[in-house]
Amino acid sequence: MTNSASSDHLLNRPLELPCGAVIKNRLVKSAMSDSLADGEGDPTDAQARLYERWAEGGLGLSIIGEVQVDPRFPEKPGNLVLSADSDLKALHSLASRASTNGAHIWPQLGHAGGLSYLSISQPKGPSALKIGGFRCAGMSDTEVSQLPDMYARAAILAKDVGFTGVQIHAGHGFLLSQFLSPLFNRRKDQYGGSIEARCRIIVEIIDKVRSAVGASFPIGIKINSSDQLEGGLTQEDALEAIRILDQTSIDLIELSGGSYFPGAKSSSDSSSRGPYFVEFSEKAKSLTSIPLVVTGGFKTREQALNSLANGTVDSVGLARALVLNPELANDWLAGTSDKPDFPRFEAPPQGGITAWYTMFLTAIGNDSESNFDLDLSSAIHLYEERDENRCVTWQRKFSRF
Numbered sequence: 033m034t035n036s037a038s039s040d041h042l043l044n045r046p047l048e049l050p051c052g053a054v055i056k057n058r059l060v061k062s063a064m065s066d067s068l069a070d071g072e073g074d075p076t077d078a079q080a081r082l083y084e085r086w087a088e089g090g091l092g093l094s095i096i097g098e099v100q101v102d103p104r105f106p107e108k109p110g111n112l113v114l115s116a117d118s119d120l121k122a123l124h125s126l127a128s129r130a131s132t133n134g135a136h137i138w139p140q141l142g143h144a145g146g147l148s149y150l151s152i153s154q155p156k157g158p159s160a161l162k163i164g165g166f167r168c169a170g171m172s173d174t175e176v177s178q179l180p181d182m183y184a185r186a187a188i189l190a191k192d193v194g195f196t197g198v199q200i201h202a203g204h205g206f207l208l209s210q211f212l213s214p215l216f217n218r219r220k221d222q223y224g225g226s227i228e229a230r231c232r233i234i235v236e237i238i239d240k241v242r243s244a245v246g247a248s249f250p251i252g253i254k255i256n257s258s259d260q261l262e263g264g265l266t267q268e269d270a271l272e273a274i275r276i277l278d279q280t281s282i283d284l285i286e287l288s289g290g291s292y293f294p295g296a297k298s299s300s301d302s303s304s305r306g307p308y309f310v311e312f313s314e315k316a317k318s319l320t321s322i323p324l325v326v327t328g329g330f331k332t333r334e335q336a337l338n339s340l341a342n343g344t345v346d347s348v349g350l351a352r353a354l355v356l357n358p359e360l361a362n363d364w365l366a367g368t369s370d371k372p373d374f375p376r377f378e379a380p381p382q383g384g385i386t387a388w389y390t391m392f393l394t395a396i397g398n399d400s401e402s403n404f405d406l407d408l409s410s411a412i413h414l415y416e417e418r419d420e421n422r423c424v425t426w427q428r429k430f431s432r433f
């Protein structure tokens with residue numbers, strides 16, 4: 033245990049990234065798919081307000097979850113999209129409000145691959161697959177070869193509208209996480225087989241994004257410490273992936289775990305005692321000099337201080353705690369509170385907790401969270417209904433892609 037009075041400075045210390053950019057403190061808002069875009073991949077006022085609230089709340093870095101590089105493969109119809117058709121003015125306003133107080137704001141560049149939203153896509157992963165009720169098609173060689181340019185185009189757009197960095201999403205079971213996973217990636221070419229081969233597309237994407245955005249623009253990545261799924265990415269392979277990432281121009285590696293594959297464990301739905309991935313981070317730390325953010329299960333300031341104090345973590349990633357209290361960073365930096373009030377859910381259905389937190393995000397974006405009193409089943413119902421209602425507008429906008 034740390035003596036919290038003597039370790040207060042650990043949260044306040046700026047973090048300098050390899051590219052030279054500086055994050056003003058050690059608290060990161062991990063990506064959360066907020067489902068607050070307008071159903072055409074563009075930002076809404078509530079969405080800009082949400083990130084503005086977190087920036088006002090003192091965070092060093094906020095990451096916007098699931099910002100799609102290809103509208104054919106979204107995670108949800110409430111995602112943002114970075115494409116030639118994007119509303120640049122609205123994106124500019126989002127980036128500007130979200131960087132209040134010198135906060136960094138990075139979109140998480142996503143592609144849901146085999147897990148893309150069924151009503152508006154035809155899911156396609158690294159390989160054609162059928163597991164139980166799950167099915168997806170496999171990407172052709174040409175489609176794989178187009179990925180680095182696709183991510184690079186999205187990253188340039190992000191930079192142009194004022195985002196201060198990007199995060200490449202390679203976690204939680206979506207496309208690049210599928211490439212890493214032997215369960216999803218059955219390819220026999222240079223992108224499948226050994227962990228080096230399964231990492232190859234990620235390294236190509238990083239290289240392409242770096243040459244597009246230049247040497248001083250931050251590029252982060254989120255990867256799993258393990259998929260927690262039989263046949264998925266193991267801890268040993270994840271450590272090997274860290275070793276490979278160490279040789280790239282990545283600026284910040286975020287470690288998390290779990291998968292949104294149907295039936296798998298996801299960390300946003302977990303109610304087990306955290307923090308979850310600090311032991312993995314300890315091992316990863318010996319393999320790389322790139323700064324590490326660890327996300328999953330942090331609930332108290334004391335836990336955050338302990339992880340920073342023992343040097344296994346460079347920054348602490350938070351998701352649900354920052355929904356319950358968008359001012360948490362200021363509170364922890366000042367030492368005025370230790371822990372938000374976490375709700376307890378009795379026997380929640382799969383995905384239910386994540387749905388509840390997503391609806392809470394909407395309330396924060398509308399400055400109305402003090403009235404938020406949805407129970408789990410009403411939250412799930414509203415969450416699903418809102419997404420289904422957006423499918424028509426999404427298809428209308430993106431049918432030419």
Ligand SMILES: Cc1cc2nc3c(=O)[nH]c(=O)nc-3n(C[C@H](O)[C@H](O)[C@H](O)COP(=O)(O)O)c2cc1C
Pocket residue numbers: 062063064065066096097098140201203204254288289299300301327328329330349350351352353386387389390
């Ligand atoms: C509502 C919600 C949406 C999420 N969406 C994303 C996402 O878009 N991208 C991502 O990488 N992780 C996503 N996550 C996972 C979080 O980033 C985080 O890894 C996980 O919740 C564990 O952290 P926590 O215990 O602090 O909540 C989401 C979590 C929640 C609660």
